[in-house]
Amino acid sequence: MNDSVVILSIASAITVAIPVLFAALGEIIANRCGVMNLGVEGMMLMGAVVGFWAGIETESLTIAMLAGGAAGASLALVHAALAVSLRVDQTVSGLSLVIVGGGLSSFIGTAGEPGVLSAPNGVDVNPLLPQSLRDLPGVGPTLLGQDIIVYIGVALVGASAYVLYRTSAGLAFRAVGEDPAAADAAGIPVVKVRYLGTMIGGFGAGLGGAYLALAIVGTWQNGLTAGAGWIAVALVILSGWRPWIALIGAIMYGVLNGLGFSLQLADIDIPSDFLRMVPFVAAYAVVVAISASPARARKVAAPAALAQPYARESR
Amino acid sequence: MEKLFRSKSSVLVSILLAFTLIAAACGDDDSGSESSVSDAPADATENDSEVATGEDYSDFKVVMILDGSAEDGGWNTTHLRSGNRMADAFPGIDFSYVEAIEPGQPATNAFQDAVDTGADLVIGTTFYQFDMMEVADENPDTYFLTWAGFEDQPNVGHFSQATEDGRYLDGMVAGLLTESNIIGYPVGFPYAEVNRGLNAFTLGAQEVNPDVEVRALYLNTWFDPAIEQQAAEALANEGADVIAHEVGAQVYATVMAERSGYVFGYTNDWSDFEPEAWAGGFLIDWSTYYIEQVEDIIAGEFTPGISYGGLAEGWIEFAPYGPAVTDDMLELVEERKQQIIDGTFDMFAGPIFDNQGNEVIVEGETIPFAERDFCCDFLVEGIIGEIPAT
Numbered sequence: 130m131n132d133s134v135v136i137l138s139i140a141s142a143i144t145v146a147i148p149v150l151f152a153a154l155g156e157i158i159a160n161r162c163g164v165m166n167l168g169v170e171g172m173m174l175m176g177a178v179v180g181f182w183a184g185i186e187t188e189s190l191t192i193a194m195l196a197g198g199a200a201g202a203s204l205a206l207v208h209a210a211l212a213v214s215l216r217v218d219q220t221v222s223g224l225s226l227v228i229v230g231g232g233l234s235s236f237i238g239t240a241g242e243p244g245v246l247s248a249p250n251g252v253d254v255n256p257l258l259p260q261s262l263r264d265l266p267g268v269g270p271t272l273l274g275q276d277i278i279v280y281i282g283v284a285l286v287g288a289s290a291y292v293l294y295r296t297s298a299g300l301a302f303r304a305v306g307e308d309p310a311a312a313d314a315a316g317i318p319v320v321k322v323r324y325l326g327t328m329i330g331g332f333g334a335g336l337g338g339a340y341l342a343l344a345i346v347g348t349w350q351n352g353l354t355a356g357a358g359w360i361a362v363a364l365v366i367l368s369g370w371r372p373w374i375a376l377i378g379a380i381m382y383g384v385l386n387g388l389g390f391s392l393q394l395a396d397i398d399i400p401s402d403f404l405r406m407v408p409f410v411a412a413y414a415v416v417v418a419i420s421a422s423p424a425r426a427r428k429v430a431a432p433a434a435l436a437q438p439y440a441r442e443s444r
Numbered sequence: 445m446e447k448l449f450r451s452k453s454s455v456l457v458s459i460l461l462a463f464t465l466i467a468a469a470c471g472d473d474d475s476g477s478e479s480s481v482s483d484a485p486a487d488a489t490e491n492d493s494e495v496a497t498g499e500d501y502s503d504f505k506v507v508m509i510l511d512g513s514a515e516d517g518g519w520n521t522t523h524l525r526s527g528n529r530m531a532d533a534f535p536g537i538d539f540s541y542v543e544a545i546e547p548g549q550p551a552t553n554a555f556q557d558a559v560d561t562g563a564d565l566v567i568g569t570t571f572y573q574f575d576m577m578e579v580a581d582e583n584p585d586t587y588f589l590t591w592a593g594f595e596d597q598p599n600v601g602h603f604s605q606a607t608e609d610g611r612y613l614d615g616m617v618a619g620l621l622t623e624s625n626i627i628g629y630p631v632g633f634p635y636a637e638v639n640r641g642l643n644a645f646t647l648g649a650q651e652v653n654p655d656v657e658v659r660a661l662y663l664n665t666w667f668d669p670a671i672e673q674q675a676a677e678a679l680a681n682e683g684a685d686v687i688a689h690e691v692g693a694q695v696y697a698t699v700m701a702e703r704s705g706y707v708f709g710y711t712n713d714w715s716d717f718e719p720e721a722w723a724g725g726f727l728i729d730w731s732t733y734y735i736e737q738v739e740d741i742i743a744g745e746f747t748p749g750i751s752y753g754g755l756a757e758g759w760i761e762f763a764p765y766g767p768a769v770t771d772d773m774l775e776l777v778e779e780r781k782q783q784i785i786d787g788t789f790d791m792f793a794g795p796i797f798d799n800q801g802n803e804v805i806v807e808g809e810t811i812p813f814a815e816r817d818f819c820c821d822f823l824v825e826g827i828i829g830e831i832p833a834t
Contacts, residue, residue, distance in 0.1 A: 145670050247716075346669040346698065355667060390661055394682050
């Protein structure tokens with residue numbers, strides 16, 4: 130295994146990390162205002178099929194990505210209506226979103242003539258920076274050779290971390306997730322914030338699905354995400370609901386996935402299923418490490434009112 | 445105000461529930477129920493009006509049970525295509541299918557449902573062996589065909605396809621196409637058929653290009669486009685300029701198109717997708733088998749047991765070749781194809797060495813055709829890679 134192969138695998142790992150990163154970022158924001166949405170997989174599938182369809186129709190990457198995000202957000206709106214307004218159990222509602230998203234996306238994918246299924250990609254996703262920068266050794270292919278969406282993804286990590294922790298809007302979001310009654314008393318519109326948070330979450334998942342279909346796979350097939358949504362949910366918990374850690378986790382996930390193949394090709398005998406298990410083992414390790422220290426536990430615990438419906442009259 | 449809100453929310457609930465139901469019914473997650481037994485496409489049923497032209501088979505009912513979506517563009521599409529060809533051969537025959545039936549209890553229910561709706565023949569398209577045994581026992585007047593089954597029952601036929609015949613010829617084309625002499629070959633799990641396909645493909649590639657090496661990659665998944673994309677990139681980074689595979693995503697074509705390489709399909713015709721990168725690929729056609737079985741059942745001469753078929757039996761055909769495949773290449777392939785059909789060429793004739801240096805098939809020996817279904821637990825010389833322990 131020579132150096133260029135290692136560098137190229139890291140480059141591909143970063144690309145693979147992006148869909149999971151978008152979805153995880155969205156879910157962090159939804160969770161931060163107290164809404165747990167386990168339907169990430171379904172929302173990603175919707176984002177993928179609608180984004181890919183929009184790409185064929187408009188041949189515009191921007192419109193395709195936004196359409197994918199909007200599709201995810203629309204499905205999230207269903208969850209918000211059920212979980213926030215009607216106070217349905219959030220686990221049940223989220224899980225049904227996976228089934229609805231899977232079914233609906235496969236329906237949309239096969240409806241119409243010629244249909245989205247197995248159609249050629251409508252948009253080209255190209256590296257952003259000029260060739261001279263991408264030819265730099267090491268950092269060229271890995272950090273400078275990515276497309277614009279990857280950089281937007283990283284920028285969004287910074288933006289959401291800043292908004293959540295450094296602005297009054299972020300404080301309001303977190304307050305709703307920690308103690309909705311107190312937030313309500315302070316004049317924060319709890320229901321509105323939760324609707325907004327859930328839909329931002331869906332938008333993130335939709336973006337992730339659209340990126341997966343448009344930039345990574347370059348086609349739509351039924352069940353395209355193959356579990357990426359669940360990885361995102363696990364990543365949210367692993368990150369302790371912090372965007373920057375989620376970024377690191379997502380890249381780690383991409384690297385470990387790709388490493389399995391690189392090692393197999395280099396005749397190094399580490400089973401790839403073992404490597405793919407590592408992120409989950411790491412999640413356990415983090416949880417154990419955190420619970421060992423109460424001070425740390427308070428800092429990275431789940432939002433206190435996560436998955437708890439809020440009803441003003443039941444205060 | 446509160447009251448108004450309540451009535452609004454009940455309307456909202458009804459709308460949402462209706463939406464959810466519609467969505468679920470449209471998808472492939474709700475196919476276990478009898479109501480989703482859908483009529484096969486029109487070309488199979490239109491023949492009802494053509495009774496005058498010959499015999500009428502409208503009192504014969506065939507139900508096919510698919511393990512995934514009929515539009516998956518691969519395994520299930522192939523089965524349905526074979527089923528429709530069978531239906532075309534019997535004017536008026538009542539042919540229908542159910543989709544997305546997972547092995548286990550859902551499959552048992554689906555087989556029972558098919559019998560209850562009056563099926564004369566039920567075709568299971570994946571490993572449903574253990575799910576349909578009891579149903580077959582309890583309904584001796586109904587006939588069953590299951591893919592890759594083996595239990596001996598008087599009303600059950602098993603079938604499995606000799607993909608190695610197709611793989612060998614695809615391997616020849618790949619060996620002629622590659623310039624780097626490195627061919628990538630990602631697969632799902634180390635099953636006998638997967639290893640056999642890898643071996644046949646490699647032997648075919650080596651026949652026309654002794655320098656070729658095939659890099660096998662076991663992915664531990666049958667379908668995961670993001671993972672498969674990484675696998676394709678990893679193989680391309682190792683220098684592979686041709687990829688053949690036995691997994692589900694179309695992403696190999698995307699990756700090969702970016703790098704001006706070529707891709708083979710696995711029992712699906714994706715020649716329209718990234719056409720420049722498309723090299724070709726064998727297809728499975730079970731219709732010959734289905735037609736024979738229906739004829740035998742109607743004649744009262746059904747023979748239970750295992751059937752195994754390849755090129756000679758008409759079970760293997762080929763998708764259109766891509767633009768890079770020249771007539772000279774096809775001439776070589778066509779010659780071998782004819783010899784396989786005639787039985788004058790045996791790809792597994794010894795001596796054959798595995799990639800550890802052991803002589804796995806000695807000079808003068810071979811693997812008899814009927815036993816190939818159980819081959820292989822070795823990888824032939826020229827394959828870089830190891831069968832992972834399971």
